[in-house]
Amino acid sequence: MNLVSIRVITEDVSKLLEFYEHITQVKGIRFTDDFAELQTPGGTLAIGSTRTLQFFGGPQVAKAAANQTAIIEFITTDVDKIYQEQSGFLAPYLVQEPTTMPWGNRSLLFRDPDGNLVNFFTPVSADAIKKFEGKI
Template sequence: MNLVSIRIITNDVSKLLEFYEQITQLKGIRYTEDFAELQTENATLAIGSTRTLQFFGGAEVAIAAQNHTAIIEFITDDVDRIYQEQSDFLASFLVQQPETMPWGNRSLLFRDPDGNLVNFFTPVSMDAISRFESKI
């Protein structure tokens, strides 16, 4: 088994896709008005409108902009460089400037326009580097 995708449900696919394209510098794929993906080497961030919930059992299955438990994480080779390049754009979304965590990752934490937590991190300790060496 392999995790391939995380899907965010939103009221505004365009706004969320543009945000993730800006912060990742990746081009998303817009399949329909209601569905887009941002594909990375290891996984895909899918973005679906609330209208797509009808295919999964109805509108009550998920509520847009209500995430209070998950953090969407992207590994990067230099989180400090990304912070410098994106600091103006991220200013109103910022939760925490780059900081080294006890488990050896240097993390930049912010929220997307729907309030979902996003963590860009770079492994910096020897243990963290060895855990993620195949992912960078």
Template structure:
């Protein structure tokens, strides 16, 4: 079994898609007004509207803009450079400037327009670099 995607439920697919296209520099695919995807080499970030919840058992299955437990993580070659280039854009969303974590990654934390926590990170320690070899 392999994890292939994470889906965010939102009331505004277009706004979230534009945000993630900007920060990842990946062009999303808008399949319908209610569903889009950003496909990377190692996984997909899917974005579904609240209207799609009816297909999964009803509107109570998930709640848009109420994530308080998950962090959406993207690996990048140089998180400090990314932050320097995007600091103005990220300013209203910023949670924490690039910080070196005890497990060997340098992490930048911010929220997307719906409040979902996002981590852009670069492996720094030898162990972290080895762990993520071939993933950047």
């Protein structure tokens, strides 16, 4: 079994897709007005509108902009460079500037327009580099 994607539910697919395209520099794929994907070599961030919930049992299944537990993570070669290039854009969303974590990743933490936590990180310790070898 392989994890292939994470899907976030939103009231505004266009806004969220544009945000993620900007911060990742990856062009998303818009399948319908209610569904888009941002595909990377390691996995896919799917973005679905609240209208798609009807296919999964109704609006009580998920609530847009209510995530309080998950962090969407992207590995990158140089988180400090991304922060330098994107700091103006990310300013209203910033949670934490690049910081080296005890587990060996240098992390930039911010929220997307719906409030979902997003972490861009670069492995910097020998163990973290080894753990993520071939993933960047």
